[in-house]
Amino acid sequence: MSKLQEKVAALPAERCCPALTERELTAEEAELTAAMFKALGDPVRLRLFSKVASHPDSEACVCDIADVGVSQPTVSHHLKKLKEAGLLTSERRGTWVYYRVEPSVLAAMGHLLTPTPASAQVA
Secondary structure, three states, rough: OHHHHHHHHOOOOOOOOOOOOOOOOOOHHHHHHHHHHHHHHOHHHHHOOOOOOHOOEEEEHHHOOOOOOOOOOHHHHHHHHHHOOOOOOEEOHHHHHHHHEEEHHHHHHHHHHOOHHHHOOOO
């Protein structure tokens, strides 16, 4: 497990960082957030992530998601990057690897991008 994965795994399930409109991010919060968005910043990774996230139970076999217009080694590379960013987890079952969306990270990213109501903002 990478240091980034350890940091993401240690976060409370509901949030890693405040909403961008709530307060300034700390250096560590910015590092975690940037790593997640950087991983999604590649069109192939975003498609792979979307395929896993939209699959039943938010889990998919690599055999079901590999048709994104690049070679199998490139798919593996991109899935590894998504795992390193803490966005996906994986489990080997026989000869196949199954990928699952990490729900706590999705919740944290959603919270980050949700505007804070004006009444809750600090002046």
